[in-house]
Amino acid sequence: MKLVEGALWGAIxxxxxxxxxxxxxxxxxxxxxxxxxxxxxxxxxxxxxxxLCALVVVxxxxxxxxxxxxxxxxxxxxxxxxxxxxxxxxxxxxxALVSAAAQVLLGPLVAPWRHVPALVGAGLLLGAVALGLxxxxxxxxxxxxxxxxxxxxxxxxxxxxxxxxxxxxGALVVLCxxxxxxxxxxxxxxxxxGPPLALGAARGLLQALQQGQSIATSLGAAxxxxxxLGAGVAAALGTGLVRWLCATRRVAWLGLWMIxxxxxxxxxxxxxx
Numbered sequence: 001m002k003l004v005e006g007a008l009w010g011a012i013x014x015x016x017x018x019x020x021x022x023x024x025x026x027x028x029x030x031x032x033x034x035x036x037x038x039x040x041x042x043x044x045x046x047x048x049x050x051x052l053c054a055l056v057v058v059x060x061x062x063x064x065x066x067x068x069x070x071x072x073x074x075x076x077x078x079x080x081x082x083x084x085x086x087x088x089x090x091x092x093x094x095x096a097l098v099s100a101a102a103q104v105l106l107g108p109l110v111a112p113w114r115h116v117p118a119l120v121g122a123g124l125l126l127g128a129v130a131l132g133l134x135x136x137x138x139x140x141x142x143x144x145x146x147x148x149x150x151x152x153x154x155x156x157x158x159x160x161x162x163x164x165x166x167x168x169x170g171a172l173v174v175l176c177x178x179x180x181x182x183x184x185x186x187x188x189x190x191x192x193x194g195p196p197l198a199l200g201a202a203r204g205l206l207q208a209l210q211q212g213q214s215i216a217t218s219l220g221a222a223x224x225x226x227x228x229l230g231a232g233v234a235a236a237l238g239t240g241l242v243r244w245l246c247a248t249r250r251v252a253w254l255g256l257w258m259i260x261x262x263x264x265x266x267x268x269x270x271x272x273x
Contacts, residue, residue, distance in 0.1 A: 006223030010230030013047030020169025039218025045204030050231030102158025121266025123164020
């Protein structure tokens, strides 16, 4: 694989993972236009690692506060209820656990359908509708949902594993209707993506190992580094875009991109013999 190709695939994965426009949908569309890249499981794992590293850097302040409060909460459980960082720790832990469980259960079931253009297109269209409905939600009135709300957020995040779905998009829509929308809500949705991303990267590396793939034989060192850096830089830029969209209440504008892409992908799938 060439260096430019590695950077392009990594950038697509990193950007579409953090921006609620469906990573699976865009990767499937990219494969239609560009063809399937070599070493797909390994390339996907590198993209997830790069995205995870970018999220840790960009969200380091809130992540560090939640981790510190969570550690203190082991000895003093009251911290988890009365401290903002403690409430974040509970919400992120519950949402991430539910999301990871949902993805583990649903992943094998939807895997054969992830590259079916008609289903991917339908998923993109449904995602656009969901973001449009989120624009009708009341203004944010809280920073963090409680444990039951976090479980709903995690479930929506996990269901984003379906073809054309967006884990961050699903979580953000639920957060908006729980009154915890805006950038603070988007931060929670992105933080909840951490464990599933780590799980997905580990699964991709294991699959590549089982298939006898390695960086040297499948991608090349330069392309692998380019994919890793491309995903990280694109994810960092994507979080900045999400912050601006949340601040200006324009997240629904993403539908202006998802609707034509979903319609074109679905039409392509319906036109196949």
